[in-house]
Amino acid sequence: MKKIIFTILITYISLQALTIEARKSKTDLSKITPISREWMTAKVSELILYPETNSTAKAKKAGVRVLYNEKNIAFLIEWHDKTKSVQKELNGTNYADGFTIQFASNLEIGKLPYIKMGSKDREVLVHKQRFYKSKNKKTFIAEGSKSIKNIEINSTSSMEHLGKNWRGTLIRPIKDNYINLSSDAIAVSFVIWHSENDNEGLKLLSSWVGVSKDAKEDNALLATLNAKAEGDIKRGKELAKKYCASCHNYKTTPNLTNIGGYASTVYLIESIVKPNAVVADGKNISSMPSFNYLPTKDILDIVTFFQTLKETSKD
Ligand code: HEC
Secondary structure, X not given: OHHHHHHHHOOOOOOHHHOEEOEEOOOOXXXXXXXXXXXXXXXXXXXXXEEOOOOOOOEEEEEEEEEEOOOEEEEEEEEEOOOOOOOOOOOOOOOOOEEEEEEEOOOEOOEOOOOOOOEOOEOEEEEEEEOOOOOOEEEEEEOOOOOEEEOOOOOEEEEEEEOOEEEEEEEEEOEOOOOXXXXXXXXXXXXXXXXOOOOOOEEEEOOOEEEEOXXXXXXXXXXXXXXXXXXXXXXXXHHHHHHOOOOOOOXXXXXXXXXXXXXXXXXXXXXXXXXXXXXXXXXXXXXXXXXXXXXXXXXXXXXXXXXXXXXXXXX
């Protein structure tokens, strides 16, 4: 495992392109809203979010800005959506537009939590906001979608619909009882819910992305998050047909349609050589066999092919 990660770390590409650059702010961030002028001082980074299950839906572009000071860190996510879908009752079953910002709470480099709400021993902290009048926030920690524990955090989140776009903000302490975001680089991921009227809505998610406050180029976390395998796609596809297609047809469960969009390369490698390290959906033991007996080149080629499994048309 270490050897493979090292192999890809020395071949990684476009480190900066994927990292969100946070800017230090002199303002009291606890007071800023989705339309505050202070956001003009932040750098906009483009993020792409991929449909979690719907294999025909397009991916979605979002602009993300991050500001911070000694006390707080503030996120703004903006995405295109002409229809404003509002939740009618606080605990109703109808759906609304919304967003989620997820943090890895005890991140060990190389051991990324499962992107869909964490997994056993790899906890995530989630700030979730659906559009209900203006407030319907939930904060929880999770080790998978079946183990969610609601918590109270001194955070503010809000949403504002500006004609054709949604803007969502989250302002939270740099440090609290659950998480410490004071290091130079942190790992964050985003979800957007896109609902139309009362239908269930589409959930789109990003991969783990690095947010850099003042990180050096060789920052180990950013290198892990941005590492890419650069093997042979064609050969990888053939190997995947041979070893993986009996269980994964890329469209049905275990669904891998957009896996190349929301899974980090390090996570893909781990899923193949150590399927039990992170098991999707809270089952404790994966029924997927380990492929750690394959030569490193084969694994890298398979991973290179898997990186290409993602929707390319974007909203
Ligand atoms: C015997 C059936 C089986 C085979 C063969 C198999 N898998 Fe899996 N795979 C699963 C199951 C079941 C899961 C979901 C449980 C889990 O997360 O381990 C899974 C999960 C995954 C995941 C994580 C999905 C996610 O949503 O995060 C990846 C990546 C993956 N497999 C890749 C592969 C690759 C690459 C191969 C071939 C080298 C392969 N699998 C072969 C059954 C299989």
